[in-house]
Amino acid sequence: MVLARTVTNPDMVVVLSEDTVLQKPHITRLTFLNIPVVYIKDEQELRQAENTSPLFMRSNQFIREYGTVVKTAENIFRNVQKTGEVPVEETSTMVKGSLFPLSRRSGVIDYLNDVNHLADDVYNHSLRVSLLAGVIAKWMHFDREKTQDIILAGFLHDIGKSKFPKRLLSKNIETLKGEDYEAYIQHTVDGHHILNRMDGLSDGVKLTALQHHERMDGSGFPFGCDGADIHEYARVIAVADLYDNITTERTGYVKRTPFAAIAMVTENMFTSLDPTVCVPVLTHIKDAFLGSKVLLSNGEKGTISAYPHGFASLPIVSLSEDELINLNDHPELTIMEYNPK
Structure with a gap:
């Protein structure tokens, strides 16, 4: 349907x-x-x-293939829940045979917007983060082997949540206090412990599970690492994770547009996030939105026609043949709906 x-x-x-x-x-x-x-x-x-609409057909094909790989991802996470071990060979095969090709697709940013939904199931979130990580790796000009390893790191970054109390999976982290907050932090340590026992995984993949909530300014967890002490893979996954969390409907969160995610990356690119990751993201991701339809908070509809030079987070929208509006100059306006056609 x-x-x-x-x-x-x-x-x-x-x-x-x-x-x-x-x-x-x-x-x-x-x-x-x-x-x-x-x-x-x-x-x-x-x-x-x-x-x-060729785009409609390509989007359908992506969604069908994504739906197929979701089943594999779910089985992998359920296996970890039961045994405490990651089926490394099966996971690597999924990355190389399915996730890597999907991440190379033209239009993957748009297509992921179509599959975002309530993310209480960790494996769906992990799939989207892994695909976003693959796209970012492409924009950073990493080679095939390194890109596949980062995709693997993205898929396994939340593997520690396989030991998570179910009642916490749907909670807003900002509302967690005391023991619940400590339990949430623990998923990074648990993930590292699980992966550290497995052969066939790189140090980058293992450290990403531990460090994907660490921040460049030392404001993250579990250990408050900063700067060069955070592995490169974890810095990439931090941006992909942030983007997916903002653009996904979840219990306790309101789904926001990709432009809200871009604004957050722009705001934090020289503080908590790594600018060597953020700059390629902000340079390339905007191309995905050119020509897309948007609904503004004043009720007007338009088409994204361009972006200002530099790292302006909001686009220039064409409201008619004769009227353009630079949303960066109009803070009273927001994009309420992003609906690529």
């Missing part, structure tokens, strides 16, 4: 965009938000879309 109309909540926040191919997690989200009915496209509308 394909959505025929964009679904919004009572606050006019977009829940699912038109043309989203409905998967089981999407339906779970709709149920969670008490949305009982949606409009879907009939066969004629689907034929028209496929005949007129």
